[in-house]
Amino acid sequence: MSNGFEPIADDEILYRRIPVSQGWYDPQKSPKPAPEAFRPSRSDTTGISLSRAKHVSLDQASKGPSRQGYFVVKLRTGDLRAKGIEVVPDGLGGVPGHAEIKELRYDNGRTDQALEMARILAEEVCGEVLGPFVSKAG
Amino acid sequence: MTALPISNYDATCDATRTGWVPHLVSTSTTLAASGTHVLSHSEWDEIERQLFVWECDPRQLADEEIPAPSAEVIQCARQWARFSRANEAPAPFRVVPNGDGGFVFEWRLHDGKSAYTMEFLADGGVEACVFVGHKLQQREKFR
Numbered sequence: 001m002s003n004g005f006e007p008i009a010d011d012e013i014l015y016r017r018i019p020v021s022q023g024w025y026d027p028q029k030s031p032k033p034a035p036e037a038f039r040p041s042r043s044d045t046t047g048i049s050l051s052r053a054k055h056v057s058l059d060q061a062s063k064g065p066s067r068q069g070y071f072v073v074k075l076r077t078g079d080l081r082a083k084g085i086e087v088v089p090d091g092l093g094g095v096p097g098h099a100e101i102k103e104l105r106y107d108n109g110r111t112d113q114a115l116e117m118a119r120i121l122a123e124e125v126c127g128e129v130l131g132p133f134v135s136k137a138g
Numbered sequence: 139m140t141a142l143p144i145s146n147y148d149a150t151c152d153a154t155r156t157g158w159v160p161h162l163v164s165t166s167t168t169l170a171a172s173g174t175h176v177l178s179h180s181e182w183d184e185i186e187r188q189l190f191v192w193e194c195d196p197r198q199l200a201d202e203e204i205p206a207p208s209a210e211v212i213q214c215a216r217q218w219a220r221f222s223r224a225n226e227a228p229a230p231f232r233v234v235p236n237g238d239g240g241f242v243f244e245w246r247l248h249d250g251k252s253a254y255t256m257e258f259l260a261d262g263g264v265e266a267c268v269f270v271g272h273k274l275q276q277r278e279k280f281r
């Protein structure tokens with residue numbers, strides 16, 4: 001049953017939302033975002049967040065509290081797994097269509113492995129970057 | 139990859155004793171000699187301008203759960219940028235917040251695979267890394 005909590009297939013597209021305010025994506029410099037866009041923040045206690053395009057629209061994935069808006073990075077699940085990065089759906093009681101990379105958490109975000117993983121995500125498996133999406137409501 | 143000659147980093151951010159810059163200068167000299175690199179003043183101008191803007195209003199970088207860098211961290215980054223430029227280090231490929239109250243300076247070599255980063259942390263620490271592709275080859279923390 002497809003309810004947003006089922007296992008993520010290799011051909012599924014994932015969205016990663018990155019705030020415009022941090023300057024982590026500058027198409028004039030590079031078609032790829034900075035690795036810092038994939039580093040865990042203080043709220044990423046269980047893993048960095050992604051949205052499953054199968055269950056979350058691009059419009060929904062691009063929304064957030066930042067007034068400056070967001071870019072949205074597309075990633076393919078199979079590409080992450082081919083690089084040894086596992087992504088799993090949110091657990092029971094979580095948000096449908098929400099996924100996490102549990103190996104990237106705030107408590108281990110400065111390990112060698114985490115720094116390398118962020119660089120893989122930004123440089124090697126990152127797909128198209130869309131946006132910026134700015135909410136009119138601010 | 140040669141070892142980073144980083145030593146004696148001063149806790150008060152005295153960039154004159156930062157061994158990282160001589161390493162970058164050496165790299166820059168090598169690149170310039172091979173005709174593959176030009177010291178870009180306009181790029182350094184832009185970086186210094188951006189750091190100045192952030193120092194004037196660090197709140198620009200506070201967002202969601204991302205804390206703004208402290209004035210001390212920004213000042214340290216600016217000092218180091220000025221010293222690096224004065225020592226003819228090439229302008230970094232980018233300078234961005236690290237998402238946790240600090241900054242990352244990143245240089246890319248013209249081999250297209252190697253990257254150097256210098257990260258100014260919110261706790262006042264400084265860390266340098268060398269990547270080849272995504273692989274972390276070297277990592278040194280000043281304090």
